[in-house]
Amino acid sequence: MADYDYDLFVIGAGSGGVRASRVAAAHGAKVAVAEEHRVGGTCVIRGCVPKKMLVYGAHFAEDVMDAARFGWHIKECKFDWPVLRDNVAADVTRIEGLYTQTLENNKVEIFHERATVSGPNEVTLASGRTISAGKILIATGAWPAIPPVEGREHGITSNEVFGLDKLPERIVIAGGGYIANEFAGIFHEFGSKVTLVNRSDKILRHYDTQIRDRLLQISTMKGIEFLFHNEFTKVEKVDGKLRIHMSSHDPIEADILLFAIGRVPHTKGLGLESAGVEIDKNGAVVVDDVNRTTCPSIFAVGDVTNRVQLTPVAIREGQAFADTFFGNKPTKVDYSCIPSAVFSHPPLAGVGLTESQARNTLGSVKIFTSDFRPMKNVLAGRNERALYKLVVNGDTDVVVGVHMIGPDAPEILQAAAIAVKAKLKKSQFDEVVALHPSMAEELVLMK
Template sequence: MSDFDYDLFVIGAGSGGVRASRIAASHGARVAVAEEYRVGGTCVIRGCVPKKLLVYGAHFAEDLHDARKFGWDVPECSFNWDVLRDNVLAEVDRLEGLYGQTLGNHKVEVFKTRATIAGPQKVRLADGTELTAERILVATGGWPHVPEFPGSEHAITSNEVFHLETLPKRVVIAGGGYIANEFAGIFNEFGSKVTIVNRGDTILRGYDEQIRDRLLQISMTKGIEFKFNAPFQSITKNDDGTLTVMLEGCDPIQADAVLVAAGRTPNTKGIGLEDVGVELDEHGAIKVDETNQSSVPSIYAVGDVTNRIQLTPVAIREGQAFADSVFGGKPTVVDYKNVPSAVFSHPPIGAVGMTEAEARNKLGSIRVYTSDFRAMKNVLAGRNERALYKMIVNAATDQVVGLHMIGPDAPEILQAAAIAVKAGLTKADFDATVALHPSMAEELVLLK
């Protein structure tokens, strides 16, 4: 018998922690997991899943309008935030139950309480109970970063946005990343007046310049206002509950809600990491090697808490790799090259591989192919909104090293195309593939 209470104790039951727990248990390990909030973590409870449901809801604003051009007699429609909010929260409850059921089916013991690290092989629960484990896995994720300035306590983050009592008529969103642009599209389609405020001079840093410029253009056409190089000075709450937002170099903005989407920081504070010698980087992330092991041999970490690539599927792969390597006898290392990503803006973006700028800097000689077109549906609906597909090719090898898309269903199309990029296929391979017509995706094999 082991001298420890558990073979593995996981702190955090989000995507990475749940996957690691389930797989380790399936390999025969005795596993426990502690979660202080709700099983499912950021993605399921207050992140990508409920947000995507809001995105679906927002799409109906344009779809109902466009349906008239397709022969449907659609009466004037109004939007009810309470109905969508409550239905989304109910779906979150259902998914949380399924995640808990999955852990139970694999005989993973779940402690619904906060746990901290009390030693290299010891954890302490909130009630003072101490438990030992041969290995500890930290999977506590990230937390929204809110810059401190006068009145910043009046702002909300993506944690609270799903629980708003009423739909704000005027929303100021701080940030230029994917969360900011996604919620800007959502609220704009729901009828709110949206202003994005960015302390820098660009949106979606890290995405291809042409693609992000196209989103900016379309967003402005849809009525979203942008203010660049405009740091927050203060937020004042007025007697009627509204907010006055003061920005550097700008006139005051009146708003009903201020959403801060200024990035996420690793959730490592106050859980005892430094006390046992776990090394953190300058951003507070746990330093790990390619096997997800920290500077303390018995302590591992996966997911956003390591600040490698903050994406749910990456956390899941890291959790699987950890469990297979440590408990399954199958050493596995996650490959971080050509990880696809999406921005569920209006319209959405899909991307994989190098941007044009990255490819020029790294490869030197490249070829760039683009297709700038109106989707067939938009043509009949009378929308001037154009999609843009972009392929980056290594001129020396003909290998496709990047794909970047903005337009209807871009993420759905990009997932399959990302396989081709990951596999190292060439432009000639794309050219040799017969087009699937009529579709938007066929543009990928028709690029000239």
């Protein structure tokens, strides 16, 4: 590799790219990374990290409302969007600095500009400089999809939503996935009138049916409006407001239209064709089980491969790539049993097979559920019910799926995912003494 400027050149300093860069460098490789936006990528800069901070901020709306039932009397309650927005932005900048520091501490050179592939072992920077590398890693992530509707330029995406000048009185959110439902909950708690528009009649289609139906029920009860079987036909700006036309509904007006219909691999204009890298019909980089593309010297990890669009998966892929090709430790990522969550209001989470998946693939299935009002909701006079669900292989007694919706569901699910990954049996759940009083104890009390 002495004939190249670098042993490894990474395009994209998001979660996967940063992990691959620093681990490869720690293994002794000479590494450089190019990032055209900000170090940290989608998750840190414009995704899960700032969004979770907004989720925390939104929860205070209900906590303050419930406080009186717990003896707390709050005379004046006012939400100040710029304060939360600016504090979130400041913390994002702090975390970006930590990511940058991590790369620098591992002697990874950072180019703060766009890089494109110009050959099997060559990249070209926006400044015009060409750089050679023994291996090139594509870690450019994914970008919000925008529908080809007239007037789409009047809408925004999750990239821009964190920097709004003021809270919208009325917001229309396009989509039915986790991003759409999370922001629907956030803006509703902040006091906006929220309308969620989806082209089908299902939200969160990858999650267990009972769990997602419970979220729909609770969200509707709170006042979030759902318009199903609708597609946008035109978006107009009239007197400073948006008039949104749909296929099966009268036009509605809003201050903000948020497109949250999914994310597409960020490969456009990267020059991958110059090196013979195959791209699938969705724009994703095609890779094998060791993250190698159809060009032997070029690899890809993270959302740009469109395998599993989750930050922890991108990190695992980056680690596996670096260990395999620079650490003499061949590693492959196990994509089975990946836990995931939706930070809605209330949050939901799941791991393993849903009930429908289990019934389609297993010979015998047993379902155990616990449908209850969390103690906090009871005292607060809040009627929201939590729902926990175990999916069990009826032939082996192995718990093959855990799904839940309710307060702190993602925090509880992480530990439950270990049990599913370890293929523990329902009888072993039953043998565990309950931790009382807690919501999590319901996992070991289902009969």
